[in-house]
Amino acid sequence: KQEVTQIPAALSVPEGENLVLNCSFTDSAIYNLQWFRQDPGKGLTSLLLIQSSQREQTSGRLNASLDKSSGRSTLYIAASQPGDSATYLCAVGDTGKLIFGQGTTLQVKP
């Protein structure tokens, strides 16, 4: 049974810092991995999708990597801003469904 873990559960950083969010999964047989952002009480906003054949994806200040052999993905946020404050969720694509980690709640202080 696939299990997804995100560390740390919460993170507080000063504005401008570069930071890394971690995601690990127990079964390397995944279709893809998707990172989402969730603001309080809102739905999920897709940030990056990495297909199982890819190693990384980049969008603006965000870079996500995938290492299936070690069961890990990282989300790198460069030059963090207060507007980046949110919960970040990692989700592994299984057959027709996503399996989510518990999320990392990020606070970026001005």
Add this chain to the structure above:
Amino acid sequence: KAGVTQTPRYLIKTRGQQVTLSCSPISGHRSVSWYQQTPGQGLQFLFEYFSETQRNKGNFPGRFSGRQFSNSRSEMNVSTLELGDSALYLCASSGGRDFYGYTFGSGTRLTVV
């Protein structure tokens, strides 16, 4: 391009009642899946529909059911509501010519009193 639309945004129901939530996927997407989000359990998969057929089902009791119509719009129904059903219910759509991941709606916040 319109996103995933979920209605209603908020619902308050009494224990024992039933509720129906609606989800309209992105135009051209044929797969609709539903998730329940609670503070204790996080995001959990309920079921997935593709071309009006349930293709996948999570580990939820039979009180939770769904369907998909020919226009890909989907509904989920919860019967005999319990307090523990209070949650944010999220719908996601995917599909089209290429797979670009899942797109989620804003969710329906259900409160059972």
